[in-house]
Amino acid sequence: MIDWPLVSVIIFLPLIGALIILFIKEDELTSINIKWAALLTTLGTFILSLILWLQFDYSNPSYQYEEKFRWFDDFNFFYHVGVDGISLFMILLSTFLTPLCILASWNNIKKRVKEYMLSFLFLETVMIGMFASIDILLFYIFFEAVLIPMYLIIGIWGGNRRIYASFKFFLYTLLGSVLMLIAIIVMYRNTSSMSIEFLQGNYFTYNTQLFLWLAFFASFAVKIPMWPFHTWLPDAHVEAPTAGSVILAGVLLKMGGYGFIRFSLGMLPEATEFFIPLIMTLSIVAIVYTSLVALAQTDIKKLIAYSSIAHMGIVTIGIFLVNQQGLEGAMMQMISHGLVSAALFLCVGVIYDRMHTREIEFYGGLVQRMPLYATVFMIFMLGSVGLPGTSGFIGEFLVIVGAFKFSSYVVIGAAFGIILSAVYMLYLYKRIIFGTITNNKLADILDINTREKIILIPLAISVILLGIFPNLFLDPMRLSLELIITNYEIANAK
Amino acid sequence: MLNNIYNIFFIPEIFLACSSFVCLLFGLFLKKNAFRQTSNLAVLVLLLTILLVYYDSESNFANYKSLFSHSSFINFFKILALLGSIASIIISKDYFLGIKLKNFEIPVLFLFSTLGMMLMIASNNLMSMYLAIELQSLSLYVAAAIKRDSISSAESGVKYFILGALSSGILLYGFSLIYGFTGSMNFDDISFYLSKYDNLNLGLIFGLVFVMVGLAFKVSAVPFHMWTPDVYEGAPNSITGFFAIVPKIAAVALIYRFCLVPFENFYLEWSQIILFLSIASMFLGAIAAIAQSNIKRLLAYSSIGHIGYILIALVAANDDGIKAASIYMFSYMIMNVAIFAILLSLKVKNEYLINISDLKGLSKSNPIVSLSISIIMLSMAGIPPFIGFFGKFYVFIAAIEQELYVLSVLGVLASVISAFYYLRIIKIMYFDESISEGIINFKISFQSKIILSLSLFLIICFIFYPSLLINISANLTI
Numbered sequence: 001m002i003d004w005p006l007v008s009v010i011i012f013l014p015l016i017g018a019l020i021i022l023f024i025k026e027d028e029l030t031s032i033n034i035k036w037a038a039l040l041t042t043l044g045t046f047i048l049s050l051i052l053w054l055q056f057d058y059s060n061p062s063y064q065y066e067e068k069f070r071w072f073d074d075f076n077f078f079y080h081v082g083v084d085g086i087s088l089f090m091i092l093l094s095t096f097l098t099p100l101c102i103l104a105s106w107n108n109i110k111k112r113v114k115e116y117m118l119s120f121l122f123l124e125t126v127m128i129g130m131f132a133s134i135d136i137l138l139f140y141i142f143f144e145a146v147l148i149p150m151y152l153i154i155g156i157w158g159g160n161r162r163i164y165a166s167f168k169f170f171l172y173t174l175l176g177s178v179l180m181l182i183a184i185i186v187m188y189r190n191t192s193s194m195s196i197e198f199l200q201g202n203y204f205t206y207n208t209q210l211f212l213w214l215a216f217f218a219s220f221a222v223k224i225p226m227w228p229f230h231t232w233l234p235d236a237h238v239e240a241p242t243a244g245s246v247i248l249a250g251v252l253l254k255m256g257g258y259g260f261i262r263f264s265l266g267m268l269p270e271a272t273e274f275f276i277p278l279i280m281t282l283s284i285v286a287i288v289y290t291s292l293v294a295l296a297q298t299d300i301k302k303l304i305a306y307s308s309i310a311h312m313g314i315v316t317i318g319i320f321l322v323n324q325q326g327l328e329g330a331m332m333q334m335i336s337h338g339l340v341s342a343a344l345f346l347c348v349g350v351i352y353d354r355m356h357t358r359e360i361e362f363y364g365g366l367v368q369r370m371p372l373y374a375t376v377f378m379i380f381m382l383g384s385v386g387l388p389g390t391s392g393f394i395g396e397f398l399v400i401v402g403a404f405k406f407s408s409y410v411v412i413g414a415a416f417g418i419i420l421s422a423v424y425m426l427y428l429y430k431r432i433i434f435g436t437i438t439n440n441k442l443a444d445i446l447d448i449n450t451r452e453k454i455i456l457i458p459l460a461i462s463v464i465l466l467g468i469f470p471n472l473f474l475d476p477m478r479l480s481l482e483l484i485i486t487n488y489e490i491a492n493a494k
Numbered sequence: 495m496l497n498n499i500y501n502i503f504f505i506p507e508i509f510l511a512c513s514s515f516v517c518l519l520f521g522l523f524l525k526k527n528a529f530r531q532t533s534n535l536a537v538l539v540l541l542l543t544i545l546l547v548y549y550d551s552e553s554n555f556a557n558y559k560s561l562f563s564h565s566s567f568i569n570f571f572k573i574l575a576l577l578g579s580i581a582s583i584i585i586s587k588d589y590f591l592g593i594k595l596k597n598f599e600i601p602v603l604f605l606f607s608t609l610g611m612m613l614m615i616a617s618n619n620l621m622s623m624y625l626a627i628e629l630q631s632l633s634l635y636v637a638a639a640i641k642r643d644s645i646s647s648a649e650s651g652v653k654y655f656i657l658g659a660l661s662s663g664i665l666l667y668g669f670s671l672i673y674g675f676t677g678s679m680n681f682d683d684i685s686f687y688l689s690k691y692d693n694l695n696l697g698l699i700f701g702l703v704f705v706m707v708g709l710a711f712k713v714s715a716v717p718f719h720m721w722t723p724d725v726y727e728g729a730p731n732s733i734t735g736f737f738a739i740v741p742k743i744a745a746v747a748l749i750y751r752f753c754l755v756p757f758e759n760f761y762l763e764w765s766q767i768i769l770f771l772s773i774a775s776m777f778l779g780a781i782a783a784i785a786q787s788n789i790k791r792l793l794a795y796s797s798i799g800h801i802g803y804i805l806i807a808l809v810a811a812n813d814d815g816i817k818a819a820s821i822y823m824f825s826y827m828i829m830n831v832a833i834f835a836i837l838l839s840l841k842v843k844n845e846y847l848i849n850i851s852d853l854k855g856l857s858k859s860n861p862i863v864s865l866s867i868s869i870i871m872l873s874m875a876g877i878p879p880f881i882g883f884f885g886k887f888y889v890f891i892a893a894i895e896q897e898l899y900v901l902s903v904l905g906v907l908a909s910v911i912s913a914f915y916y917l918r919i920i921k922i923m924y925f926d927e928s929i930s931e932g933i934i935n936f937k938i939s940f941q942s943k944i945i946l947s948l949s950l951f952l953i954i955c956f957i958f959y960p961s962l963l964i965n966i967s968a969n970l971t972i
Contacts, residue, residue: 073961074817074968075891115861141878141957148872151917155925163925167917174877174913178906181887185894185902 007065007081010048010091011129014098017041018121026114035106038117042099042124049095049128053476056088061479063134063197077194080135085480086331089473090131090251090258093338096462097250098124101243103455104346108353109157109241116157120243123149127251131258136184136194143219143259144177146252150244158239165232165239172232176222183215187267200266200487213271216263224256226279226316227286230309237305238358242349245301249308250342254334257315261330265322266484269491272320279320280410286313287417295424300348300358303428304341307384310417311337317414318399321406322488327481328474329398335473336391336466340383343459347377350452351432354445360428365437370447374433376456381429383463385422391466506546506572507562507612513539514605521598528598533587536601540580540608547572547612560680563618563751567970570820571615571747574827578740579608581831581949585942586732589838589846593730595641603640604736607633611744618755620669620679623748627665627712630741631658637736638729650728657711657721665708671701684756694760702757706767709752712745715805716774719798723786726794731846734790735834738797743823746804750819753808754972761811768809769901776802776908783915789837789850792915793830796874799912800826806898806905807889814892820967822885825873825956829882832949833870836863839938852934856923860936864923866950873953875916876909881956 021037024030057064063082071079083091101120109116123146130142147170155166188194191203204212222229233253237245264272287310294306311333318330350373351366352358367374379390386392396418403410437443448456466473502508517539521532547569583601590600610630617623635658639651673679675697676687688694694702707718714722726734753764779799786792800822807818840863842852857864873880886909893902938946956963 071960072964074964112857115857141883144878144883148877151920152924155921163921166925167914167921170917171910171914175907175910178910179903182890182894182899182902182906185887185891186899188891189894 005067006048006052007083007132008067010045010052010095011081011125011132013045013048014041014121014124014128018118018125021114021117021121024114031113034114034117035102038121039099039102041121042095042102045124045128046095046099049092052083053088053092056083056085056476058476059479061085061483066134068134075188075194076192077137078135079138080195081129081132081138082134083132085477086258086261086484087131088476089331089335090254091128093254093335094124094127094131094251096458097246097338097342100342100346100455100459101246103451104246104349105241105243106451108349112156115152119149119152120247123153123247127247127255130255134196136187136196136199138194139196140177140181140184143180143255144174146255147173150248150252153244153247154236154240157241157244160239161235162239165235168232169236172229173219173222176219176229179215180219183212186212196262196266200484204268206270209268209271210274213264213268213275216259216268217275220256220259220264221282222256223259224253224312224316225309226256226282226313227289227309228282230286230290233309234302234305237308237345238299238301242345242352245305245345245349246342249304249345250338253308253312254338257312257319257330257334260316260319261327261481261484265319265488269488272322272488273492276320276322279316280407283313283316283320284410284413284417286310286316287413288420291417291420291424295420295427298360300360300428300432301345302358303360303424304344304348307421307424308337308341310421311341311384313417314396314399314414317403317410318395321399321402322485323402323405324478324482324485325398326402326406327485328478329395329400329402331395331477331481332391332398332466332470332473333395336383336395336463339459339463339466340380340390340392343380343456343463344377344384346452346455346459347373347380350448350456351445355441360431362439363432363442364439365433365435366442366445367433368437369442369445372453373448376448376460377433378429379460379463381425383467385425386418389464389467391463391470393467394470504546504550506543506550507609507616509546510539510543510605510609510612513542514602514609517605518599518602521602524598529590529596529600530587532598533583533601536605537580537583539605540576540583543612544573544576544580547576561619561622562613562616563681563755564616565971567751567816567820567972568616568747570966570970571743571823572612574820574823575608575611575615575740575743578743578827578831579604579736581827581945582732582736582739582834584945585831585835585838586735588937588939588942589730589732592846593641595730597640600637600640603633603637606630607637607736608740611741614744615747615751617748617751618681620673620681623752624662624666624669627748628662630744631662634658634737634741637733638725640733641730644730646728647730650725653728654721654725661708661711661718664704664711668701668704668706668708671697671704675701681751681756685758688756689759694763699763702760702764703767705752706764706771709745709749710771713742713749713801713805714798715771715801716778716798719775719778722798723782723791723794726790727788731790731834732838734793735830735838738793738834739827739830742797742801743827746801746819746823749805750808750816751972754811754816765809765811768805772802772805772809773901773904774802775799775805776905777911780908780912780915783912784918786915787850788848790848792850792919793833796912796915797826797830799908800874802908803886803889803905806901807892809898809901810889810892810896812892812895814888814895816970816972817964817967818885818888818892820970821888821963824963824967825881825885825953828949828952829870829874832866832946832953833874835938835942835946835949836867836870836936839936839942841935841937843933844935850919850922853919853922854926856934859934863936866946867923868920869950869953871916871919875913877913879954879957881953884956884960 066082613626641647783795873882
């Protein structure tokens with residue numbers, strides 16, 4: 001095993017990069033240095049997180065690479081980080097997407113490059129820190145700190161309605177997460193512990209659990225987002241710059257799913273059992289309703305944003321089935337959605353950079369001018385639909401298999417959503433890519449360049465890799481998920 | 495005997511009182527640079543007073559036991575108030591010189607007011623408490639009106655005076671009722687007398703309510719907050735800075751001591767009042783600040799909101815509450831010091847900054863300043879990882895320890911509303927396109943720069959080594 005604090009290094013390496021960038025004076029010539037510094041830092045972080053994966057012990061369901069230091073003298077709050085099967089891929093997803101985001105903003109961010117890179121590096125630190133925390137308060141600190149850079153990214157480099165979107169994003173998610181703070185304090189008061197590991201043991205009375213569950217639900221349901229708490233998401237996605245949407249869809253939405261698994265399932269099993277019907281209803285409404293809304297969109301980014309809500313509906317169904325297939329499916333769906341929706345936003349960014357519009361009407365017949373682009377876009381589009389062989393299939397399939405054990409109505413709802421997803425994605429693809437070029441402005445549009453290839457091809461490879469070798473990803477997380485399910489069943493069998 | 499007489503001068507309050515007179519004379523006889531020199535001397539005096547408070551032993555104060563008390567809580571708040579006045583004297587020096595207000599009386603007024611606050615914090619008797627409050631208030635009335643040729647400054651002084659006098663009258667009436675029904679003015683005696691009874695009689699309840707009204711006025715809790723925005727707006731910026739930073743510390747300490755010492759056993763009676771004040775302050779502070787365009791009025795409402803959170807910890811009334819109050823007050827002080835250090839050095843078109851919208855484009859012309867303002871604002875909004883979050887965190891720990899779930903939930907909801915206007919300032923600096931550049935000037939003296947950097951350092955780095963402050967505040971006894 002590794003005897004140096006690998007997890008802390010991964011968490012704080014981007015912050016160190018940010019400190020270095022802070023001292024580079026920004027002007028026309030040096031902004032390229034800032035970009036390179038940011039790119040190298042994030043790449044370094046990604047490579048270190050790969051070591052995390054390679055050295056990961058598959059036979060150990062609990063936390064690995066633990067680091068624990070006493071922090072506050074007066075109560076049991078520790079700097080306690082580590083990685084288990086659930087958080088491993090969340091961390092990998094964050095470290096994988098951030099360098100791509102930096103590359104994606106290489107040319108189209110022209111103002112305030114320094115602040116932009118600083119925000120992204122700070123964002124990476126808090127995202128990784130959040131997934132690696134084993135202490136709830138530490139988790140909370142990172143969870144809230146995410147809002148700061150994201151608020152700036154949407155507000156400074158966003159589109160026309162960026163100010164409205166950034167405020168809505170910040171206040172909406174803050175409203176959810178402050179209730180979590182109260183829940184965390186109540187948990188601490190009852191158990192005198194803040195360790196996530198320790199609290200996975202059903203320590204609360206039934207009534208306390210119900211209240212705690214609702215408080216956590218408020219923050220995670222907003223974050224993931226579930227219908228009807230989703231209204232911040234289309235605004236934030238549409239107004240954010242491309243890289244901002246990528247991180248938002250790729251990682252920030254997963255914070256909600258991650259939180260549901262860790263907190264609701266792990267710590268409040270009896271309340272979860274009570275609230276499962278609520279979650280299932282909301283998820284099915286979300287899947288069907290947002291799919292239909294997506295069908296009616298005229299803005300490409302908004303369409304993908306609504307499709308994200310539908311996909312996250314599959315994730316919440318999977319999580320709250322609380323069986324092996326359901327949870328594995330939910331995790332796979334989260335990873336897959338992290339890659340696919342990120343890639344789709346990047347694809348939209350490619351044409352947006354060229355034409356500066358996201359209206360579906362404007363495009364048509366891109367395959368004539370951009371064959372390579374059409375191919376790559378197709379891979380991601382099919383991944384989003386869930387075609388066998390792509391990552392999307394594994395997640396949706398496992399969730400549906402798991403759902404059969406629960407209720408066939410849920411299966412019908414989820415399957416209906418998947419059909420609808422095929423409808424709106426294929427319809428989108430047809431309108432943008434196929435046909436002849438009707439708009440004269442598109443006559444000179446260029447196919448993807450080398451930088452864009454470097455961004456999109458790794459994503460395409462991983463989408464297919466995930467679809468063909470899902471066990472590569474399922475094996476490390478299996479035992480950790482089993483542990484949660486076992487705890488859950490013991491608690492509810494009483 | 496002789497030894498004892500000299501020892502008297504080492505009692506911090508007496509030392510401060512004597513030195514204030516020395517400062518006054520010193521300023522009077524100086525021909526040149528009277529203001530600057532007096533300010534420097536005042537800072538020195540305050541620093542020495544801090545040392546005296548720190549090394550003060552109980553024996554020195556024994557003779558005054560019936561009038562003043564002595565505890566770690568009192569010492570902590572005294573030092574906090576002294577630090578606050580030092581900081582506000584230093585950061586306001588250049589501002590006063592800038593607006594050509596060079597009366598050397600200003601630092602002397604600050605000194606007298608600080609003396610009043612120290613006595614307020616320590617007072618253990620209704621009479622000494624009243625006199626101390628008057629000493630600090632009178633100095634502040636004059637300070638608010640110090641810019642004699644400005645209508646707004648005179649108006650704010652008069653407003654403050656009239657409302658302050660009214661509240662003092664109510665306070666005094668409450669004292670007389672309490673004295674009449676208990677037969678004593680000493681906190682300990684009142685407490686002893688009350689311990690014989692299970693509930694308060696009508697007269698004492700009236701007395702308690704009147705005193706609470708007076709104290710709520712001093713801490714500017716809603717609905718007795720009306721004076722705060724007007725006085726903040728009218729007074730010169732640096733006086734506003736002093737108002738925001740220091741008197742609140744003393745008033746909070748006083749309201750804690752008044753509730754927790756003589757009326758310790760009648761929690762139910764006073765906690766209802768405080769509960770209402772707390773909720774009303776948090777929500778009014780959060781909502782009313784949204785519509786403000788004047789930065790001073792905004793900070794006034796923000797301070798009203800902060801008082802609401804501190805009162806939550808008072809409702810909790812346990813050891814965690816005292817700890818939370820001291821941590822919150824510390825964070826409140828350094829955040830206000832930092833923001834005023836910046837405001838007193840920012841000039842827009844050669845005028846000191848008043849309108850929030852003038853901050854437009856600051857992030858382009860002064861990236862470091864706008865980053866600092868953003869950090870202070872996020873900290874005031876209670877966003878981790880800054881110190882403001884931990885202040886609120888400890889307040890909620892105290893409240894939940896006492897099972898005040900509804901109050902805590904209301905508290906966090908108010909904090910979300912208040913986040914809106916703090917974010918608005920960041921929005922104006924970063925998101926709004928500036929029309930013209932270079933109209934904002936940031937010129938800061940070396941000393942203020944040190945104060946500013948120190949407080950920013952504390953805001954950001956509290957999270958890395960919290961134990962220092964927390965260990966101190968955990969051992970405070972009221």
